Amino acid sequence: MTPRLVLAGLGHSHLFILEAAIQGRLPECDLIVCTGEPYHVYSGMVPGWLGGRYEADEVFLPVEPLVRAAGATWRQAHVTGLDPVARTVTLADGSTEPYDLCSVAVGSIPTGLDLPGARDHAVPLKPLDNIRQIVLRLEALAASGGGNVVVVGGGVAGVEIAFGVAARLKLLNAHARVSVSIIGREPAPAMDRGGRVIRRVQKALDRNGITYMPNTEVVAITPSSVETAAGALAADLVIWATGPAAPPWLAHTGLATDDRGFLLVDDHLRSVGMPDVLAAGDCATLDSHRGTDKAGVYAVRMGPRLVELIQHALGGAPLPKPYTPQRNWLALLNTGDGRAIASRNGFALEGEWAMKWKDKIDREFMGRFKKVVSR
Numbered sequence: 001m002t003p004r005l006v007l008a009g010l011g012h013s014h015l016f017i018l019e020a021a022i023q024g025r026l027p028e029c030d031l032i033v034c035t036g037e038p039y040h041v042y043s044g045m046v047p048g049w050l051g052g053r054y055e056a057d058e059v060f061l062p063v064e065p066l067v068r069a070a071g072a073t074w075r076q077a078h079v080t081g082l083d084p085v086a087r088t089v090t091l092a093d094g095s096t097e098p099y100d101l102c103s104v105a106v107g108s109i110p111t112g113l114d115l116p117g118a119r120d121h122a123v124p125l126k127p128l129d130n131i132r133q134i135v136l137r138l139e140a141l142a143a144s145g146g147g148n149v150v151v152v153g154g155g156v157a158g159v160e161i162a163f164g165v166a167a168r169l170k171l172l173n174a175h176a177r178v179s180v181s182i183i184g185r186e187p188a189p190a191m192d193r194g195g196r197v198i199r200r201v202q203k204a205l206d207r208n209g210i211t212y213m214p215n216t217e218v219v220a221i222t223p224s225s226v227e228t229a230a231g232a233l234a235a236d237l238v239i240w241a242t243g244p245a246a247p248p249w250l251a252h253t254g255l256a257t258d259d260r261g262f263l264l265v266d267d268h269l270r271s272v273g274m275p276d277v278l279a280a281g282d283c284a285t286l287d288s289h290r291g292t293d294k295a296g297v298y299a300v301r302m303g304p305r306l307v308e309l310i311q312h313a314l315g316g317a318p319l320p321k322p323y324t325p326q327r328n329w330l331a332l333l334n335t336g337d338g339r340a341i342a343s344r345n346g347f348a349l350e351g352e353w354a355m356k357w358k359d360k361i362d363r364e365f366m367g368r369f370k371k372v373v374s375r
């Protein structure tokens with residue numbers, strides 16, 4: 001019988017599996033892709049989309065042509081469960097898909113959404129196409145005369161989103177009437193990137209008129225404010241850009257997880273103790289490198305390794321060499337004003353050249369997968 005390879009989610013790593021299928025590099029299998037969303041949204045270009053640098057179609061990879069070119073079957077529903085004993089995944093419509101080999105790349109969700117009012121009154125960054133809603137809300141604010149935008153989360157993603165908001169407000173000619181603030185628990189923005197990066201980020205925030213509120217714990221969101229331990233802040237739009245949390249259903253699969261609920265995988269990206277389940281990207285934690293950041297850079301690097309493991313598991317190819325994550329990663333932070341901050345290992349440089357560099361890397365990534373479809 002032809003083995004069934006089921007892909008749960010279409011995160012960055014799974015794009016490489018579809019590319020391999022299109023190029024005839026996958027062993028013979030029935031390939032089934034389970035995702036409810038018609039597009040893969042490329043996170044690296046999302047702040048630029050928000051800021052008006054890119055159009056939506058530059059940031060989106062449509063699922064249907066990719067799946068069709070790969071000769072795969074698309075089940076258009078999100079995965080809600082996985083039974084590693086019965087070897088099935090369950091979809092949101094209640095149906096199940098049996099598998100011989102399953103790979104999971106469903107990303108992460110923002111932390112803290114269970115705070116009072118957060119789900120009702122804040123716009124979370126995931127799914128990433130919530131950016132459409134944010135743009136509409138900014139347009140309405142601009143038309144209404146003014147207001148306050150608050151980004152909750154002072155990490156790299158929150159900061160980059162705030163730059164995107166400021167850039168969009170400039171396009172709408174509303175930057176003088178709409179304030180942009182970031183609320184962070186940490187004493188400084190982009191804290192985990194190190195001292196020099198923090199100083200550059202703070203300067204860029206000042207240049208773009210964005211306020212960072214340090215050491216601030218959000219306790220609730222109302223329709224018109226962010227409630228913090230220190231008092232209330234008026235807010236017409238709250239964007240939820242906190243750090244990554246595990247999708248809750250992963251914890252109910254019986255698969256090994258880390259203490260935050262992410263799937264624990266070995267150095268071949270196989271679920272610890274359940275080698276016919278693979279996982280990659282934000283939803284996976286390497287057992288041997290549990291402190292590795294959740295970043296798109298790793299999700300992308302894991303893609304080709306998944307392909308090699310599938311060639312091994314279904315095609316008899318030799319076991320690939322173990323995957324070791326790079327210790328530091330290059331972050332290119334779009335400041336929304338034509339510049340970017342390049343940082344790695346605590347060092348930072350900034351300029352228009354860095355934005356051009358980021359643009360080239362991002363366009364090449366998207367171009368790679370658009371090209372395989374159009375061939």
Ligand SMILES: Cc1cc2nc3c(=O)[nH]c(=O)nc-3n(C[C@H](O)[C@H](O)[C@H](O)COP(=O)(O)OP(=O)(O)OC[C@H]3O[C@@H](n4cnc5c(N)ncnc54)[C@H](O)[C@@H]3O)c2cc1C
Nearest residue numbers: 009011012043078079106107157281282294295296297299
């Ligand atoms: C604004 C922003 C900017 C960022 N910029 C950078 C950057 O410049 N560099 C960097 O390295 N990192 C960046 N990150 C972090 C990066 O986005 C994540 O680390 C990366 O997206 C993780 O990739 P992934 O493939 O694991 O998941 P995702 O890209 O989130 O993909 C997961 C996919 O699975 C789908 N899915 C989710 N749940 C299910 C389900 N139950 N069933 C089926 N499908 C499901 C989702 O719809 C999505 O298509 C940024 C994050 C944000 C929010």
